[in-house]
Structure formats: structure tokens, C-alpha cells
Amino acid sequence: EILLTQSPAxxxxxxGESATLSCRASQSVSIYLGWYQQKPGQAxxxxxxxxxxxxxGIPARFSxxxxxxxxxxxxxxxxxxxxxxxxxxxxxxxPWTFGQGTKVDIK
Amino acid sequence: xxxxxxxxxxxxxxxSSVNVSCKASGGTFTTYGISWVRQAPGQGLEWMxxxxxxxxxxxxxxxxxxxxxxxxxxxxxTVYMExxxxxxxxxxxxxxxxxxxxxxxxxxxxLVTVSS
Numbered sequence: 097e098i099l100l101t102q103s104p105a106x107x108x109x110x111x112g113e114s115a116t117l118s119c120r121a122s123q124s125v126s127i128y129l130g131w132y133q134q135k136p137g138q139a140x141x142x143x144x145x146x147x148x149x150x151x152x153g154i155p156a157r158f159s160x161x162x163x164x165x166x167x168x169x170x171x172x173x174x175x176x177x178x179x180x181x182x183x184x185x186x187x188x189x190x191p192w193t194f195g196q197g198t199k200v201d202i203k
Numbered sequence: 204x205x206x207x208x209x210x211x212x213x214x215x216x217x218x219s220s221v222n223v224s225c226k227a228s229g230g231t232f233t234t235y236g237i238s239w240v241r242q243a244p245g246q247g248l249e250w251m252x253x254x255x256x257x258x259x260x261x262x263x264x265x266x267x268x269x270x271x272x273x274x275x276x277x278x279x280x281t282v283y284m285e286x287x288x289x290x291x292x293x294x295x296x297x298x299x300x301x302x303x304x305x306x307x308x309x310x311x312x313x314l315v316t317v318s319s
Contacts, residue, residue, distance in 0.1 A: 130305050130306075132248075132306070139298055139300075139309035139310065139311055139312050140248065140298070140306070140309055141307075141309070142305055142306065142307040142308075145304065145305045146304075151305075151307065183247065183248055185248075185305075185306070187304060187305065190262070191250055191264050191265075192238075192250050193250065194247055194248040194249070194250070195247070196247045197247050197248075
């Protein structure tokens with residue numbers, strides 16, 4: 097089973113600042129890495145797939161990069177609605193696995 | 204645009220079973236899978252298992268094998284997940300999600316509380 101480690105666990109930032117979230121895989125997942133956003137009381141929502149492709153309707157301030165075992169999600173200028181928990185997920189090998197999440201909260 | 208609508212919250216006793224449903228509206232299953240993902244309170248996401256409804260083929264995470272059963276009713280575009288031998292640690296939100304190459308979209312979640 098591929099282990100995904102996200103860092104940091106919590107990121108405290110102000111609106112307008114840039115956020116950089118990391119996801120590291122225990123082995124290469126090629127580009128088969130996705131990112132999800134989850135707000136309190138809501139289901140997760142797909143943001144980024146195949147490491148860098150934005151899902152339908154996702155604003156351009158969200159961008160993903162990386163390949164192999166190291167990936168980054170960048171939010172270029174935080175909007176109030178972006179404060180949430182973000183999970184990475186790999187689909188390179190079964191079982192598909194998730195990282196433990198990074199919470200982006202308001203400083 | 205397919206939407207997944209799940210059944211309502213449940214409260215169950217330890218040792219019992221729970222059945223959660225996930226109905227697809229606005230589309231058909233086609234060849235996509237439907238996965239179940241659970242989230243314990245304050246915790247992360249854990250994939251439990253998956254079914255391809257038009258074929259009925261299933262796969263399960265090893266830790267849930269034998270305790271979780273996923274089935275599908277093609278005539279009503281509904282997928283069911285039964286979790287047996289419930290323990291308090293099964294208290295969680297359970298989500299269904301369409302699985303193509305990624306989990307998208309998701310159902311709204313079903314809270315299952317296991318308590319004596």
C-alpha cells in the first residue's frame with residue numbers, strides 16, 4: 097500500500113497570502129496524484145487530477161505540480177472560501193490511498 | 204451531470220449491521236465504479252471498497268474484507284454498502300463517490316453512529 101505524507105499538518109495564513117501544500121508518496125506514483133478540498137460538514141471535492149490538471153470549475157488560483165513521489169498544491173491568493181482541509185490521493189496502485197490532510201486555517 | 208444521493212443518518216448498536224444506499228440521478232452508471240470512503244470524526248479519508256455496477260465486480264480494502272459488502276441494483280441506479288459486526292470505531296461519515304480515474308462527484312455523506 098502506498099503511503100502519502102502531507103505537510104504541514106496545519107497552515108495558518110491570511111486572506112490574500114499564498115499557500116503551498118506538500119504531498120510525498122512512499123514510492124513513485126508517476127503523475128497519478130489528485131487533490132481534494134473538504135469544508136466542514138461537506139463531502140470532499142476534486143480540485144486537481146493527474147498532478148496538475150484543474151477539475152471542471154476550479155479557479156485558476158489553484159495549481160498542482162510534481163511527479164514521481166513529490167507533489168505540491170499551490171493556492172496563489174487565498175480567498176475566504178479556501179480555508180478548508182486539503183487531501184492528496186494516489187491512483188497509481190490499488191488500494192487507492194489518501195494523505196492525512198493539511199488544514200489551511202485563518203491566521 | 205450525475206449526482207449521488209445517500210440515505211440518511213443511522214444509529215446502530217454494537218454487533219449489528221448497517222446498510223447505506225447511494226442513488227445516482229441525472230445519469231447512469233455506465234462503466235464507472237462507485238466507491239465507498241469513510242471518515243471517522245476529526246480524521247482523514249479511508250477507501251473501503253468499490254463496485255462496477257454494470258458488471259457487479261467488487262473489490263475491498265483488506266481491512267474491510269469479509270465485514271463489508273457492496274452491491275448494486277442497476278434497475279434503480281442504486282449502490283448499497285452493508286457493514287456488519289459494528290463496533291464503536293465504525294462511527295464515521297460514509298461517502299459514496301463515482302470512480303472514473305478519480306473520485307468525482309461525491310455523495311453528501313451518511314453519518315453512522317455506533318453506540319450502546
